[in-house]
Amino acid sequence: MSQSFHRLLPEEAHSALVRIAALKSDGPTPVKMQAKGLTVSYSAKEAVKDVTIDVHENEVLALIGPSGCGKSTFLRVLNRMNDTIDGVTVKGSVTLDGQDIYAPNVDAVLVRRRVGMVFQRSNPFPKSIFENVAYGLRIAGIREGGLIAQRVERALRQAALWDEVKDRLTESGLSLSGGQQQRLCIARALAVEPEVLLMDEPASALDPIATAKVEDLVAELRSDLTIVIVTHNMQQAARVSQKTGFFYMGKLVEVGDTTTLFTRPKERATEDYITGRFG
Amino acid sequence: MTADTSAGTSAATAAWATHKRSHVGDRVLSALTVAATLIILAMLVVILGDVIIGGARVISWEFVSAAPTKGMTAGGIFPAIFGTVALTLLMTIAAVPAGVATAIYLAEYAPASSRLARAIRVCIANLAGVPSIVFGLFGLGFFISTVGKGIDDVAYGGQATYGKPSLIWAALTLAILTLPVVVVATEEAIRAVPRDVRDASLALGATKLQTVFRVVLPEALGGILTGSILAVSRGAGEVAPILFTGAAYFLPYLPTNLNDPFMSLGYHVYVLATQSPDVDRTKPLLYGTVLVLLSLTFLLNFVAVAIRARTRRRLRASL
Numbered sequence A: 001m002s003q004s005f006h007r008l009l010p011e012e013a014h015s016a017l018v019r020i021a022a023l024k025s026d027g028p029t030p031v032k033m034q035a036k037g038l039t040v041s042y043s044a045k046e047a048v049k050d051v052t053i054d055v056h057e058n059e060v061l062a063l064i065g066p067s068g069c070g071k072s073t074f075l076r077v078l079n080r081m082n083d084t085i086d087g088v089t090v091k092g093s094v095t096l097d098g099q100d101i102y103a104p105n106v107d108a109v110l111v112r113r114r115v116g117m118v119f120q121r122s123n124p125f126p127k128s129i130f131e132n133v134a135y136g137l138r139i140a141g142i143r144e145g146g147l148i149a150q151r152v153e154r155a156l157r158q159a160a161l162w163d164e165v166k167d168r169l170t171e172s173g174l175s176l177s178g179g180q181q182q183r184l185c186i187a188r189a190l191a192v193e194p195e196v197l198l199m200d201e202p203a204s205a206l207d208p209i210a211t212a213k214v215e216d217l218v219a220e221l222r223s224d225l226t227i228v229i230v231t232h233n234m235q236q237a238a239r240v241s242q243k244t245g246f247f248y249m250g251k252l253v254e255v256g257d258t259t260t261l262f263t264r265p266k267e268r269a270t271e272d273y274i275t276g277r278f279g
Numbered sequence B: 001m002t003a004d005t006s007a008g009t010s011a012a013t014a015a016w017a018t019h020k021r022s023h024v025g026d027r028v029l030s031a032l033t034v035a036a037t038l039i040i041l042a043m044l045v046v047i048l049g050d051v052i053i054g055g056a057r058v059i060s061w062e063f064v065s066a067a068p069t070k071g072m073t074a075g076g077i078f079p080a081i082f083g084t085v086a087l088t089l090l091m092t093i094a095a096v097p098a099g100v101a102t103a104i105y106l107a108e109y110a111p112a113s114s115r116l117a118r119a120i121r122v123c124i125a126n127l128a129g130v131p132s133i134v135f136g137l138f139g140l141g142f143f144i145s146t147v148g149k150g151i152d153d154v155a156y157g158g159q160a161t162y163g164k165p166s167l168i169w170a171a172l173t174l175a176i177l178t179l180p181v182v183v184v185a186t187e188e189a190i191r192a193v194p195r196d197v198r199d200a201s202l203a204l205g206a207t208k209l210q211t212v213f214r215v216v217l218p219e220a221l222g223g224i225l226t227g228s229i230l231a232v233s234r235g236a237g238e239v240a241p242i243l244f245t246g247a248a249y250f251l252p253y254l255p256t257n258l259n260d261p262f263m264s265l266g267y268h269v270y271v272l273a274t275q276s277p278d279v280d281r282t283k284p285l286l287y288g289t290v291l292v293l294l295s296l297t298f299l300l301n302f303v304a305v306a307i308r309a310r311t312r313r314r315l316r317a318s319l
C-alpha cells in the first residue's frame, strides 16, 4: 500500500502541477486523445480520410465543416459508438492517454465510460429526471442511494439545471422543454464523470437563450474535462473553443488555435468556408 | 374526364383534370371501404346479438359454478371454464417467455446477415400458415407418442402416465400455435424503440445486455403485452389443436395434475352441438357456453387494448 503510494505520488502530483500550470499560463496541456491516420468507411464509402489530430486535456476542440463532411463520424470514432453501426471499418489508431482504444483487448464499454457523448437530438430516457441522471451510475454498479443522490445533484448543478428541476425530480424527463432536455442529457453524461465529453451539435435544436446556457456550460466544464464539440455555428466555435478543426469531404483540412484559424486561416478552403463563400 | 380528349387543353388543365379524377377515385374507394366495414359490423352485431340474447337466459351462478348433469343436458359448465383457464395459463407460461426471447434475439442480437436468424424467420412464417388441426396431429405424434411415451418408458416402467392426452401436452401444442404471433408482435415492439435511446444508453457505458433490459424492454413492454395477450386470446378458443392432445368429452373431476385430461369451453361447444342425444334441451346450454367463451376472449382483448391505449398515451405525452 505505502509502496504503491510512493510510486504513484510523485508522478501524479507532477502531472497535476503541469496541468494547473498549463491552465494558468494558457500554454499547451498534455495530449488527452490522439487520432493518427484515421480512415473510417461505411461499407465501401470512406467518410473520414486519413485524419491526424491531437485533443489536448482541458481544452475545447471545435469541429466545423459543411454537412456530410464526416464530423459526426469522426466524433463517434472517439468513443467507439461506430461499433454499433453495421459495416463500419476503422483504420489507423485512436489513443486515450496514450492507449489505443481500438486494440483487441480493449472493451468498448469501458472506453465509453471514460469518453461520454451528448447527441444532436436530445434523447432522455422515458424515466424520471432523477433516474435519467442516475442511469449511468446504476449501470456502473453503484448501489448506495446516498452517493447516487449526491452525484445526481452535482451533475444537475454542473449542467445548470438543478434550480429548475430540484422540486420535480420524480417527473418524467420527457416533461421538460427542449433546452432543459438537452441539459438533462448533458447532466446524464456528466454524472458518470467522464474524462472526455463529445458533443455533436448540442445546441442545434435550441433557442438563443438555451444555446447561450449550453455555451456557458461548455466554457465552465473545461476546467474538469476535455471537450470535443461539433458545431455548424462558427460564432459558437469561436466563443467556446481553444482549438478548431475544419473538415471538408472527409479530410481534416486544417486545425489550430481558434483565434488563428478564424483570423488567419492557412488554407484557401478554410477561408472560403469561414467567410461564407461556400457550404 | 374529357380533358384528355379535347384538343385545345393546355398542359395545366390536363394536370388539374387528373387531379380531379383521383378525387373521384378517392370517393369510390372510401365508399367501398365504408360499405365493407358496415357489412362486417352488421354480421358481428347479428352474431353477438343472437349469442347474447340466447345465452343471457341460461347464464346463472349455477351455470358457471356447477358441473354438467343428466348426460350434459342440464347443469353448468364449471369444469370447462376451469380447464380453459388452466390451459390458457399454461400455454402463456410456455409461449410468451420463449417467444419474447426469440424476438429479442432476432431484433437485438442476430447480425443482419445471420443464417440462423433467416432460418428462424422462415420457420415462423411457415408455422403461422399451418392449419390448426395439423398442430393437433403434431402434438399427438410428437408430445404424446414420442416425448410422453419416452418419459413413461424411462420413469414409469412403460405404464401410460404421460404418454396419453393431457393438460400439459395440449398446452404445449397450443403454445407452438401461438408462438409465431408472439414473436412477430414482440419483435415489432422492440424495433419500434428509437435508436436514440439505445445510443444514449450505450454512450453511458452500458453493455448491450443492460441496454436491452433497462431501456429497450421497458419501453417495448406495452407492445409486447398487447401482442402476447392478443395471441393468447386467439389460442384460448382453438379446438382443433387440443382435440387429440388432452380435451375430454366429459370428466367427473377437475384436472389436478399436468398429466390429467381436462374439459374446455371450445371443445364443449363442439360436443354440445354435435354429440348431444337431445338437441332441443342442449341448445340453451350451447348458447350459454358460447357466451362465456366469447366473454373470456373479449376480456383478454379488452385488457390488451387498454394496455395499448395507455402506452400510446404515454408515448404521445413524450412528444
Ligand SMILES: Nc1ncnc2c1ncn2[C@@H]1O[C@H](COP(=O)(O)OP(=O)(O)OP(=O)(O)O)[C@@H](O)[C@H]1O
Pocket (backbone or CB within 6 Å): A042, A047, A065, A066, A067, A068, A069, A070, A071, A072, A073, A074, A085
Ligand atoms: N450510418 C451510415 N451509413 C452509411 N453512410 C453514412 C452513415 N452515417 C453517415 N454516413 C455517410 O458518411 C458521410 C459523413 O457523415 P457524417 O454524419 O459524419 O457527416 P457530418 O459532417 O456529421 O454531417 P452533418 O453536419 O450533416 O451532421 C456522409 O456522406 C454520410 O452520408
Ligand SMILES: [Mg+2]
Pocket (backbone or CB within 6 Å): A071, A072, A073, A200
Ligand atoms: Mg453530424
